[in-house]
Amino acid sequence: MIKDSEFYRLDGVPITKEEIRAISVEKLNICPEDIILDIGCGSGGMTVEISKRCKFVYAVDGSKDAIDTTLKNMDKFNVKNCEVYFGDAKDLISNFKVNKAFIGGTQNIESVIEKLNEKNVRNIVINTIVLENSVKVIQILERLNFSIEVISVLISYGKRISSGHMMLSKNPITIITAKK
Structure with a gap:
């Protein structure tokens, strides 16, 4: 995995953190022909990581800043097998025409999942931060007869303080893997 610090970043544009990228990439079960x-x-963190393992990536975002940031990171990491x-x-x-999808954030999650299902996308990995979104996603996927795995991940980093080391937590992330 590429270190978070190596990515170009822009304030207000989220990035999937390194450890979460590692788990999410693994859950996608990427093959070279995908x-x-x-x-x-x-910020394109998942786009870059996915592109190193598959045939092609389509990246989508509703924020122009996100698109610009993703393009800068694609250039930085020499990603050629992607369109944004x-x-x-x-x-x-x-x-x-895709066979797998990663959802790091989107509006209209129900419509998005339904359209992926209509296109016969059989492996979807969805990361959520808000509990209500996790529940909503699970309900949608169950209604569409996906097999679901749900994990919650909390990453903490150690920081040296005068009396030892203190663990500083990041937001917990729910990673939902859906397969048919």
């Missing part, structure tokens, strides 16, 4: 859709690409699109994922999904 064509993957990265929805809510943010600005817009609402629910409106763009029909343009892509």
Whole structure:
């Protein structure tokens, strides 16, 4: 995994943290022939990591800052097997022929998942921070007859203080893996 500190960052544009990227990439079970859709690409952390393992990536985000940041990181890490699109994922999904998807964040999550299902995407990994979103995603996936695995990940980093080391936690992330 590429260290978070190596990515170009822009304030207000999220990045999937290194340890979460590692787990999410593993849950995607990427094969060299896969064509993957990265929805809510943010800073492009997942886009870059996915691109090193598959045939092609389509990255989508509704933020121009996110698109610009992803493009800068693709250039920095010499990613050539990816196209980046600005817009609402629910409106763009029909343009892509993919077999797997990663959702790091999006509006209209129900429509997005339903459209992925209609396109016969059989492996979807979704990261959520908000508990209500996790519940909503699980309910949608169950209704669509996906097999679901849910894990909650809390990463803490040690920081030296005068009396020893203190662990500083990051936000817990729920990683939902859906397969058919």
